[in-house]
Amino acid sequence: MRLLTPKPAPLDDFFVPALCEPEALLTLVLLAELLVLVLVLAEPMTVGFDWVRLALVSLFVQWIVLLSAAVLCRLRPWLARCRPLIAGLGCCLVVVLLTLACTAVAEQYELGGPPSGEPALYLRHALISLIMSTLLLRYFYLQSQWRLQQRAELQARIEALQARIRPHFLFNSLNSIASLVVSDPARAEQAVLDLADLFRASLASPGSLVNWREEVTLTRRYLAIEHYRFGERLQVEWCVDGVPDDLPIPPLTLQPLVENALIHGVAPRIEGGLVRIEAQWRAGRFELQVSNPLAEREVPASRGTQQGLANIRGRLTALFGPDASLSVERRNGRHFTCLRYPCFSLTQEARAI
Structure with a gap:
C-alpha cells in the first residue's frame, strides 16, 4: 500500500515569519533588550x-x-518544507549553536572580562537561548494557527454569502427568460444558452476574487438576457475604460447592482431608461458607480434586493476591511449605488485567499 506523505506548507503559511523584515527585526531587537535587562538585573x-x-x-x-x-x-x-516539529527543532539548534559560537568569540577576545573557560558558562548560555527560542517559536506557531483559523472562517463566510447570491440571480434571470417562451421561442432558446454560458463563467471562477474583465463579461451576458425582455427600453452606458483588466473584485458584485438598476429604474418606466456604469481606479482605490433614473412612482425594495446589497457590503468588508463601503443616494433625478474599496495590487491580490 502506498503511503501518502504530507505536502509541504506554502512559504506564506510557515509559522516562522520572515525575520529579515524591518518590523520583525525591530520586534526581535526590543525583546532581546528586555532579556538583557532581566539578565543584568538578576545579577x-x-x-x-x-x-x-x-x-x-x-x-x-x-x-x-x-x-x-x-x-x-x-x-x-x-525549513518550510519540513514538518513543524522538525522545523522548530532546527530553529532551536541554529540559535543554540550561534549562541555557543558567540560565547566562544567573547571568551577569546575577553569582551566580558577575563576568560573563565568553564563549561558551566557555555551550558548556561545554551540553556537560556534554548528556553527563549522555544518560547518565541511557540508564540509564532500559535499566531500562525490563529491566522489560518481566521482565514478559514473568512473563506467560509464569503462562500456562504456568495451561495445566497447565486439563487437570487438565477431566479431573476429565469423570470426574464420565461417572458420570451410564448412570444418568441427562438430568442428564449438563445437566452437559455446565454444563461448557460454566464453560469459556466461564474462557476469556473475559483477563489474569492476575480478579474475585473471577467466581472464585466459576466454582466454583459446578463444584460444580453435582459435585452430580450426590455428591448429598446433598456439603454446601457459603460464608462470603465480606465480600470485595469486584472483589477480584483468579488465575483457577482457588478451584476446585482445592474440588476437592481433595471428593477427600480427601467422596469417601472414605460419609456425605460438609461443605466450608467462608471468605474475608476486611482491611487490604490477602486470606485464603482451604477446609476438609473428614478421611477415615477416609488418601487418598494424587495427582500431580495436588500439581501443582495447587504451581501455585497458584507463581502467587501470581509475582504477589504473597514475602508470598503457601499452607499446609496439620490440626486438630479437619478439613483446612485456606489461602492469603494482599497486595492493597491492587481494580479497578486486576485490570486490571494
Missing part, C-alpha cells in the same frame, strides 16, 4: 548600576539575535 546588586556591563551584555545578545535572524531567514524556504 547581584552593587553600589552603582554597571552601565558597562549592560552595554556588553546588550552587544552580546544583540549579535546572537541578529545572526540568528539572518541565518533563519536564509534557511526559511528549506
Whole structure:
C-alpha cells in the first residue's frame, strides 16, 4: 500500500515569519533588550548600576539575535518544507549553536572580562537561548494557527454569502427568460444558452476574487438576457475604460447592482431608461458607480434586493476591511449605488485567499 506523505506548507503559511523584515527585526531587537535587562538585573546588586556591563551584555545578545535572524531567514524556504516539529527543532539548534559560537568569540577576545573557560558558562548560555527560542517559536506557531483559523472562517463566510447570491440571480434571470417562451421561442432558446454560458463563467471562477474583465463579461451576458425582455427600453452606458483588466473584485458584485438598476429604474418606466456604469481606479482605490433614473412612482425594495446589497457590503468588508463601503443616494433625478474599496495590487491580490 502506498503511503501518502504530507505536502509541504506554502512559504506564506510557515509559522516562522520572515525575520529579515524591518518590523520583525525591530520586534526581535526590543525583546532581546528586555532579556538583557532581566539578565543584568538578576545579577547581584552593587553600589552603582554597571552601565558597562549592560552595554556588553546588550552587544552580546544583540549579535546572537541578529545572526540568528539572518541565518533563519536564509534557511526559511528549506525549513518550510519540513514538518513543524522538525522545523522548530532546527530553529532551536541554529540559535543554540550561534549562541555557543558567540560565547566562544567573547571568551577569546575577553569582551566580558577575563576568560573563565568553564563549561558551566557555555551550558548556561545554551540553556537560556534554548528556553527563549522555544518560547518565541511557540508564540509564532500559535499566531500562525490563529491566522489560518481566521482565514478559514473568512473563506467560509464569503462562500456562504456568495451561495445566497447565486439563487437570487438565477431566479431573476429565469423570470426574464420565461417572458420570451410564448412570444418568441427562438430568442428564449438563445437566452437559455446565454444563461448557460454566464453560469459556466461564474462557476469556473475559483477563489474569492476575480478579474475585473471577467466581472464585466459576466454582466454583459446578463444584460444580453435582459435585452430580450426590455428591448429598446433598456439603454446601457459603460464608462470603465480606465480600470485595469486584472483589477480584483468579488465575483457577482457588478451584476446585482445592474440588476437592481433595471428593477427600480427601467422596469417601472414605460419609456425605460438609461443605466450608467462608471468605474475608476486611482491611487490604490477602486470606485464603482451604477446609476438609473428614478421611477415615477416609488418601487418598494424587495427582500431580495436588500439581501443582495447587504451581501455585497458584507463581502467587501470581509475582504477589504473597514475602508470598503457601499452607499446609496439620490440626486438630479437619478439613483446612485456606489461602492469603494482599497486595492493597491492587481494580479497578486486576485490570486490571494
